[in-house]
Amino acid sequence: KACKQRAAELKDEQLFSQGHERPEGDFCSICTLPIPIPTEDHAGIRACCMKMICNGCDLAAKKRGMNDCPFCRTNYDPENYAVCLALIQTRVAKKDPTAIHCLGQKYFFGNLGLQKDVRKAVELYTE
Numbered sequence: 001k002a003c004k005q006r007a008a009e010l011k012d013e014q015l016f017s018q019g020h021e022r023p024e025g026d027f028c029s030i031c032t033l034p035i036p037i038p039t040e041d042h043a044g045i046r047a048c049c050m051k052m053i054c055n056g057c058d059l060a061a062k063k064r065g066m067n068d069c070p071f072c073r074t075n076y077d078p079e080n081y082a083v084c085l086a087l088i089q090t091r092v093a094k095k096d097p098t099a100i101h102c103l104g105q106k107y108f109f110g111n112l113g114l115q116k117d118v119r120k121a122v123e124l125y126t127e
Contacts, residue, residue, distance in 0.1 A: 026039055026052075027052075028043065028052065028053060028054035028056075028057055029051040029052060029053060029071050030053060030054070030057040030070055030071060031054065031056070031057050033054065035052065035054050039052070042054060042055055043055060044058070045098070045102060046069050046071060046072070046074075047076070047078070047083075047084040047087040047088050047102075048069050048072055048074035048076060048087050049069060049071050049072040049074065050088075050091055050096055050098040050099050050102065051071045051072070053069075053070055053071060057070055058070060074087075081112040081113045082113070084112055085106070085112045085113070085114070088102055088103050088106070088112075089103065092124075100124050100127055101124070101125065103124055104120075104121045104122075104123075104124035104125045105121070107120045107121040107124065108121035
């Protein structure tokens, strides 16, 4: 009976030790804690530095009176689409893969005042 129980425990250990590791992008760039899934509900990507910041770190920064990016300290208004688009395009020009993917999403969904352009989005995704 003890052998069967130990065999079951070993099987459980083997099953629970297998699994997927979370991608590096699923962690907050400030507190380094994993961001709960779905990440888009619990964090945001900053247009200035393309870093994912969890809502907790963002709130803590705002409580301290910081109205700029908590990671790189760039002062910009996230509601100003022209400035956000310019920041993203600057990162794309530097060949930042996160920025390229982000700009592709903006074209695919027609965000930030861009006209929806699936062809341009696919070009960016495959770049």
